[in-house]
Amino acid sequence: MAGANEDENTPQNGSEVVATEGNATAEGEAAAGAAAAAQQARPPSTAESFFAVTKSLIVRGLVIYFISSFFRKPAPTPDVGPGGAPMPPKFPALNLFENGTNVEMYVFLSEDDRHPDFNNPHSLVWKHDSLVYGDWTGGPYGDGTFRLSTKLAARLLHQTDQSVW
Structure with a gap:
């Protein structure tokens, strides 16, 4: 039998295992x-x-x-007018004329790019009446184009490699 010195958890006969x-x-x-x-x-x-x-x-x-x-554009800052008032929103471009409007075309030739002389009849090179805005089949060729062939007198300024306006 078990003696006083034996531990409680040790097996008595070798076949029994007690969990510790x-x-x-x-x-x-x-x-x-x-x-x-x-x-x-x-x-x-x-x-x-x-x-x-x-x-x-x-x-x-x-x-x-x-x-x-991180790579996106930052949000646009609103435009501020004088006095700190916000500016009205910008609208997209619109056509100035409606399709079918009769217009006239004037072509002037000038040596001065900033102040052309529109009152000088000699600077008027081509005047075309009764053009129809938006007509893509007009003109002598039926493709919406008009052409003018003319000869211009080359002045001394033009002969020294300056631009014609």
């Missing part, structure tokens, strides 16, 4: 490791793989968005 703290944690870790190996051994379900791919794509998209936001 040291060998209980080792057995628990072994069981947890076996469960983890079994978890890794089975293939992921379709729902799990779908959510993994979706999560990956969302994370990549957010990273690309935040990186590209």
Whole structure:
């Protein structure tokens, strides 16, 4: 039988093993490791793989968005007029004339690019009446173009390689 010196946790007959703290944690870790190996051994379900791919794509998209936001133009500052009042918004360009409007064309020749003399009848090179704005089939060639061939007297200023305006 058991004597007074024997420990309570030691086996009496060699076939019985009593769990102590040291060998209980080792057995628990072994069981947890076996469960983890079994978890890794089975293939992921379709729902799990779908959510993994979706999560990956969302994370990549957010990273690309935040990186590209650094390269965007900053928001335009509003135009401020005199006295600090905001300026009205700018509108896109519009046609000055409606299609089908009759217009006249005047072509002047001048040596001065800043102050042409429109009152001088000698500087008028070509005057064309009854042009129709927006007519792409007008003209003698039916392609919306008009041409003028003329000879100009070359003045001394033009002969010294200056521009004609």
